[in-house]
Amino acid sequence: MSRKLKPQPKLTVAKKQPPRWQRERTISLLIRIIIPLIIVVALGLVGYWGYDNYVVPWQQPVAKVNDTTINMRYFVKMLRYYSGGSTDANALRGIAPAVLEQIERNELTRQKAPTIDIEVTPEEITEAIENDLLAVQGNATQPEIDLDQHYKQVRERTGLSVAQYREIRETELLMAKIREYLKDEKVPEEAKHIHLFILERPTREEALEASVELQKGNATLEEELAAGDLGWVPEGIYPPEFDEVAFGLGAGNVSEPIPIDQGYYIVKVSETAESRPVEDTHQEILADVEFEKWLQEQAEASIIEEYLDEDKITWAVEHS
Numbered sequence: 001m002s003r004k005l006k007p008q009p010k011l012t013v014a015k016k017q018p019p020r021w022q023r024e025r026t027i028s029l030l031i032r033i034i035i036p037l038i039i040v041v042a043l044g045l046v047g048y049w050g051y052d053n054y055v056v057p058w059q060q061p062v063a064k065v066n067d068t069t070i071n072m073r074y075f076v077k078m079l080r081y082y083s084g085g086s087t088d089a090n091a092l093r094g095i096a097p098a099v100l101e102q103i104e105r106n107e108l109t110r111q112k113a114p115t116i117d118i119e120v121t122p123e124e125i126t127e128a129i130e131n132d133l134l135a136v137q138g139n140a141t142q143p144e145i146d147l148d149q150h151y152k153q154v155r156e157r158t159g160l161s162v163a164q165y166r167e168i169r170e171t172e173l174l175m176a177k178i179r180e181y182l183k184d185e186k187v188p189e190e191a192k193h194i195h196l197f198i199l200e201r202p203t204r205e206e207a208l209e210a211s212v213e214l215q216k217g218n219a220t221l222e223e224e225l226a227a228g229d230l231g232w233v234p235e236g237i238y239p240p241e242f243d244e245v246a247f248g249l250g251a252g253n254v255s256e257p258i259p260i261d262q263g264y265y266i267v268k269v270s271e272t273a274e275s276r277p278v279e280d281t282h283q284e285i286l287a288d289v290e291f292e293k294w295l296q297e298q299a300e301a302s303i304i305e306e307y308l309d310e311d312k313i314t315w316a317v318e319h320s
Contacts, residue, residue, distance in 0.1 A: 057315060063100055064305040065107040070100075072316060073159075075308075078103055079320050080158040081168070092317045100308050105295060106171040112298045113174045118181060120173045125166050128173055175291070182294055183287035191234040191278050194247060195271040198228040200263055207257035207264035214254045214268065225268060232271075234278050237285045 058073040082099050083092055113119065126147070133145050151162045160168070199214075199221070201207035214221050235247055242265075245255050249269040257264040278286070 060307075060312070062306070062308045062312060062316075063104060064303075064307075065104055066111060066302050066304075068107055068111070070103055070107070072312065074164075075100065075103065076316050076319050077159040077164070079316055081154075081160060083320070085157045087320070089317050092320050093313055096308070096313045096316060100306065104299075104304060104306075106168065108295060108298050108302060109171050109174050109178065110167075111302075113178060116178070116181060118174060118177050120170050120177070122166075124173055125169050128169055129166075178294065179287050179291045182290040183283065186290040187278070187283050187286045189278060190275045191236070192247065193232045193234050193273045193276040194249075194269045196230045196233050196246060197225045197268040197270065198230055199225050199266045199268075200228075200260075201257070201266065202263045204257050204259075204264055207266055211254055211256060211266045214266065225266075232273070232276060234276070234282050234286070236289060237282055 058071065058076075060072050061069050062072055062075045063070045079092060079096060079099050082102065083095060086092060129147065129150070130145050133147075133150060137145075151165065154160055154165050155162070158165075199210060201210055210221055214225065235243055238246070242258060245258055246267050246269065249255055249267070251269055251272050253269060255265075255267045257266060
């Protein structure tokens with residue numbers, strides 16, 4: 001019987017090992033390369049986490065007015081400014097939407113004032129700030145005013161830079177100038193007037209009942225109505241829907257219930273006049289009305305985007 005031969009094991013020649021000094025140099029080189037890489041990657045991850053958590057939230061937009069973006073950092077500063085430095089979370093949350101609206105109004109005013117050739121100089125801004133400080137300090141004299149100290153206090157309380165704070169004051173002056181311009185251009189010296197009496201009721205049913213009774217000549221209600229004598233009022237100082245009813249009444253007539261924010265009005269006109277001089281107080285009200293009309297027109301001609309939601313409000317309040 002033939003015998004199978006077992007295969008002979010393959011012979012290998014042992015590789016020659018590099019000298020110890022060479023191996024140590026290679027390891028040292030790897031350490032010098034790998035460890036810095038690990039550190040760089042780790043720092044990068046930490047930096048990304050920090051950027052994502054501490055930088056990005058401040059830069060997120062809360063609104064955009066035409067080409068100007070309002071970010072969270074500015075919104076938080078303005079929240080502090082208009083709240084007077086309050087730390088009441090509920091109060092801050094409550095005024096947050098109004099603060100955003102005011103920021104938008106400010107930005108619209110700055111953008112659109114040049115279209116009617118209205119501007120404010122740096123000297124006017126400084127003078128306005130100094131006058132406010134004089135009013136607060138009472139007997140202080142001009143040399144005693146420390147603007148730098150005032151700017152520092154504003155920055156500590158709100159985070160606003162000097163430029164940002166002066167920009168707010170500039171906007172206030174622009175609004176005042178625009179209002180005066182519109183008063184001169186739009187507010188008449190004479191206008192249609194009515195002698196107006198007003199009565200308020202909480203529900204439509206009660207208001208309707210009062211209206212019917214007044215038309216019947218109810219003496220008790222007539223006496224109550226007399227207490228609501230507003231005198232002569234010009235057309236335009238009340239909302240259009242109110243004016244439409246009141247100025248549509250003839251002398252001696254009583255209106256149907258007019259809805260207001262909380263309740264209803266019933267009005268009675270005792271006299272009418274096609275033209276009477278507009279009193280100074282009414283001129284000021286009409287100037288305010290004209291400014292609001294102008295601002296609304298600018299808003300309608302602009303692109304305004306809002307990104308403020310409940311999550312962003314919460315974040316802003318927590319960081320105010």
